[in-house]
Amino acid sequence: MASKGLQSSVSILKGIGQETEESLAAMGIFTIQDLLDYFPYRYEDYRLKDLADAQHEERVTVEGKVHSEPSLMYFGRKKSRLTVRILAGRYLIKVVFFNQPYLKSKMEINETVTISGKWDQHRQTITALEFHNGPHIKKTDFEPVYSTKGSISVKALRKFIGLALKEFGHEIRENIPESLKSMYKLQDRLLAMKSMHFPSSQEDMKQARRRFVYEEFLYFQLKMQALRKFEREQTSGISQNYDIKRLKKFISSLPFPLTNAQKRVVNEICKDMKSPYRMNRLLQGDVGSGKTVVAAIGLFASFTAGFQGALMVPTEILAEQHAESLFELLSPSGLTIALLTSSVKGKKRREILERCAAGEIDVLIGTHALIQEEVVFDNLGLVITDEQHRFGVEQRRVLREKGENPDVLFMTATPIPRTLAITVFGEMDVSIIDEMPAGRKAIETYWAKHDMLDRVLGFVEKELANGHQAYVICPLIEESDKLDVQNAIDVYNMLSQHFQSKYKVGLMHGRLSSDEKEMVMKEFSENAVQLLVSTTVVEVGVNVPNATMMMIYDAERFGLAQLHQLRGRVGRGSEQSYCILLADPRTEVGKERMKIMTETNDGFVLSEKDLELRGPGDFFGKKQSGLPDFKVADMIHDYRALEIARNDAKTLIDSEEFWTSSEYESLRAYLERTGVLNGEKLD
Numbered sequence: 001m002a003s004k005g006l007q008s009s010v011s012i013l014k015g016i017g018q019e020t021e022e023s024l025a026a027m028g029i030f031t032i033q034d035l036l037d038y039f040p041y042r043y044e045d046y047r048l049k050d051l052a053d054a055q056h057e058e059r060v061t062v063e064g065k066v067h068s069e070p071s072l073m074y075f076g077r078k079k080s081r082l083t084v085r086i087l088a089g090r091y092l093i094k095v096v097f098f099n100q101p102y103l104k105s106k107m108e109i110n111e112t113v114t115i116s117g118k119w120d121q122h123r124q125t126i127t128a129l130e131f132h133n134g135p136h137i138k139k140t141d142f143e144p145v146y147s148t149k150g151s152i153s154v155k156a157l158r159k160f161i162g163l164a165l166k167e168f169g170h171e172i173r174e175n176i177p178e179s180l181k182s183m184y185k186l187q188d189r190l191l192a193m194k195s196m197h198f199p200s201s202q203e204d205m206k207q208a209r210r211r212f213v214y215e216e217f218l219y220f221q222l223k224m225q226a227l228r229k230f231e232r233e234q235t236s237g238i239s240q241n242y243d244i245k246r247l248k249k250f251i252s253s254l255p256f257p258l259t260n261a262q263k264r265v266v267n268e269i270c271k272d273m274k275s276p277y278r279m280n281r282l283l284q285g286d287v288g289s290g291k292t293v294v295a296a297i298g299l300f301a302s303f304t305a306g307f308q309g310a311l312m313v314p315t316e317i318l319a320e321q322h323a324e325s326l327f328e329l330l331s332p333s334g335l336t337i338a339l340l341t342s343s344v345k346g347k348k349r350r351e352i353l354e355r356c357a358a359g360e361i362d363v364l365i366g367t368h369a370l371i372q373e374e375v376v377f378d379n380l381g382l383v384i385t386d387e388q389h390r391f392g393v394e395q396r397r398v399l400r401e402k403g404e405n406p407d408v409l410f411m412t413a414t415p416i417p418r419t420l421a422i423t424v425f426g427e428m429d430v431s432i433i434d435e436m437p438a439g440r441k442a443i444e445t446y447w448a449k450h451d452m453l454d455r456v457l458g459f460v461e462k463e464l465a466n467g468h469q470a471y472v473i474c475p476l477i478e479e480s481d482k483l484d485v486q487n488a489i490d491v492y493n494m495l496s497q498h499f500q501s502k503y504k505v506g507l508m509h510g511r512l513s514s515d516e517k518e519m520v521m522k523e524f525s526e527n528a529v530q531l532l533v534s535t536t537v538v539e540v541g542v543n544v545p546n547a548t549m550m551m552i553y554d555a556e557r558f559g560l561a562q563l564h565q566l567r568g569r570v571g572r573g574s575e576q577s578y579c580i581l582l583a584d585p586r587t588e589v590g591k592e593r594m595k596i597m598t599e600t601n602d603g604f605v606l607s608e609k610d611l612e613l614r615g616p617g618d619f620f621g622k623k624q625s626g627l628p629d630f631k632v633a634d635m636i637h638d639y640r641a642l643e644i645a646r647n648d649a650k651t652l653i654d655s656e657e658f659w660t661s662s663e664y665e666s667l668r669a670y671l672e673r674t675g676v677l678n679g680e681k682l683d
Ligand code: ADP
Pocket: 256, 257, 258, 259, 262, 285, 286, 287, 288, 289, 290, 291, 292, 293, 413, 437, 438, 543, 572
């Protein structure tokens, strides 16, 4: 339980004036507690390193003897490079200092010096960041490194955290039940807090991290499990008594028979809708597995029960495409469909809003525009979000509150490994479409190095000559100093040059206005443009069946799940489709990832693999996941701990003692504070 002192403003610490306070506030640090919870993202390792154990590009500290006369070179007036050979253990290495010419006089042959810097294994060179004339002086083995904002330096932050620990450390209370703490041999909270910030050894650091990972997961899972419990016990949803006869007729009027997997999930959804419980279901299905039609069936069922439905998607392009498909599927049966995005303005907008409030619109499709206050439903029964991982918890909650406990279906094409899905979405029911519509040809994926571009372009041209279209995906819009990656505008210029007047090339990226985007998409879907160069804007949902070729630049920069999503833009018609990954991955893991992409089209297999490899870009994507933000824990890296915490939380929540014993009082108080116990939902 947080005590009063920990809740005081950071300004009570010595040395924190107004400016510092403001900078800390910008970092989300207001109280002493916040300050203590602000953990380092890495540690500077000041232990002496044997270069035999050093990794390429790692920061190392070595002690050695000056072996040769340093040589100094000037570039212009201010820039210089000082080079010296040092004998460090068995290694004769080169050390380079930039713009520190005065160090030359501090180096005498055969004298001992200490150097910290970046190790280049191939060149056997250290680019020095710190220099000390003499043997290594041990101050500390590890120094915490924090991300900072404004006028605050890492050094100052270290000082404030040290102060806070000293003055308020005694107020830090243990918050993991004793039985669990001793079962897993976890560090005390105070000790762990100290070790997170100022570890005395690597083991110490590891134990502190282990404790906080478990703590974060346990608290997270307590909420989830409490939610799950109340979700089941409270009968607050609506029973949607849909017309089964009309529904069956509707399904048989579809242009294709449902796959078995689609039938199964439709049954699961319909059962939830009919039950008095509020549906809270996650629908997972790989790209192209046919989630849209499942959504349409749900919306139709809701309509026959006398309710309205809403579908929220993350981008305008996707909203428009969904509106179009749902119009085709649903309007022949008499449903009124409307599209609401921020580009729908003026009189048209007013009319849609009025008709929606009057219950004259049966299905409203849109972007975030749907959750604005002005949007009112008469009788909202079913809320669906597509690509749910792109929406935050808050946005989903607002949409849901537009009705009285409407049924909710979250759709996602990001396959989440089964183990993770049950853990992370512990309070949701999960439906999975694990089967592709029949007759779909598997996309053939190839991996080529960038120097094979000519051959690849020949391949692309062949597809275009057959009357098909192609996507070319680039990681960035414009040239960037930081990243040496192909950018959409350059590639667009290059390809326009290459194909001259033979084929028309289009350009699409996030900086275009939505009118411009729509224009380009329209040209592409009408085959007025044959080759579409784009950033990842086309990632979700876009459907142009005549596009049979996708080429992805710098494919190693994308996560496997994202590559898979992108690839799903082709292979949507009956023709054979191809995906070419242009990539020169430098690491073994990078190569492995490209290889896996060429070997499987199964998103679940890919996600399991991604998890296994833990490649750099994890498959949830960076910030936008809508998943809880853990300070220390990493859901993928630490998933075993997550599973353990989940089981512990479940056991606790389902036990009698949890609700009565004083041992769990603080945990109950925590749940009280989060609102879970008052029936407030977190999503
Ligand atoms: P996603 O799950 O990626 O949203 P879509 O719903 O866009 O997939 O479906 C992809 C394509 O497959 C669409 O063109 C859709 O009409 C078609 N489709 C969906 N279900 C079936 C089915 N059972 N049989 C044949 N084609 C189907």
